[in-house]
Amino acid sequence: MIHFGLICPPGVSHITGLTGIARELCRRGHRATLFHILDFENVARQEGVEFFPLGTHVFPKGALKHFAQQLSHAHGLKLLLLGRESELRSISMYLDEAPDALSKSGVTALLVDQFEAPGSTIAERLGLPFVTICNAVSLNPDPALPPPIVSWDPASSRAEQLRMRIAWGLFELVLTPMRHRINRYRKAWGLKSLKGLHDTASPILQLAQQTEEFDFPRQSRPSQFRYIGLIRREGSSRLPFPFDRLDGRPLVYGSLGTLRSDTDGMFHVLAQACSDLDLQLVITLGGKDDLSKYSELPGAPVVVKNAPQLKVLERAAITFCHGGNNTVLESLAAGVPVIAVPLNGDQYGVAARLQYSGAGERIMLKELNALHLRDVLRKILSQPSYTERARAMQASLQRAGGERRAADLIEEKLSSCTTLV
16 A cells, blocks of 8 residues: 655645545555645545645645735736745745655655645655656646746747747746755755756656647657546535526636636626627636625626536536636536636646647737627637537547546556555
8 A cells, every 4th residue: 555645736726636646546545645734624635635734833724815815916927926935935834844744644655746846855855756746737848848837839940949948948047946945955955956846857757637639749758757638626516506597508617716816807808798699607706706796797697606617517618717727628528618818827838738729719818808708709609610629639638547547657657666565
């Protein structure tokens, strides 16, 4: 039996990605524990894994809600700096507390989200094997591809390849404070310094929640890199929903995820566009905001705090979202085209891949208005190619294997590690 420790950023979709794989591993007789702040204890229990609290003084219960409120009002450089400061605090928390916590819990291997950079250092410190899980766009540098935080297409010329190299250099520069923070611990522990945060990926196995078809063509890929497609989340399927209010009109499903509130008025724009086209709209607030704020939206859409996303997507014609990898992939797994309006981070990279695949459209926030969105909605509904490409992505996700394929690969790769006996 392997006891897996789960290390990941403070995002529900990142946690449920790891726990989706962990549940399959537990079904096979293994054990899994999430090491995180108190705000995620209930999520861990609901996902069927054990929980060990970290950072109880630095991140007391309720800290996540405060951070989400800050995110909702931040854009551009402010948003980037806010995220970086949060990650620096998270790095210190993990490196200060996790080695001792993991040892006391008897953990014998780690599942590490690629966005939680100290995970590899913790593994090295304790002599544990670890697997990198890419819940979002892979951070592996490629000379033909942009960093995942920009909305560019792949390079098609030498000049564009130069632009990609410059962009990757700037991306690493932005991440330098995180690397320096980790390297201070590594030096104290007698470990070799990291030259870049891409050095934190597992040398054993890297699993990407994408498919080759829903990615840009890569010129270089580590031998231990595998696409596994969508990791199925089960928690939302149990949520109640007023299905009796669906009236048979083409359905648009709108979601901005669980962290960010609609401070940009995107739902009002969406409601107006859907009303103009006589489309029925379902909006989920991701557990945030007051329902009363949306009672006067055009077209009287169905607005809920949370929705059983997979069940609603079975009835949807189009998804409107921020380009989060989970919502996009779950939509494509249902054969539903997507309109993505990226707001931060790797959402730009996901939205770029969505448009490149032909299974949806990308709209930048500064371009978003009811007239333009109405035209894009009409275009997707009237041109069969969008649904055809979404169904092609659906087929690729079915072939990839998801969490079962991930568990197969993890057991195969870790079976030779004597530390797990």
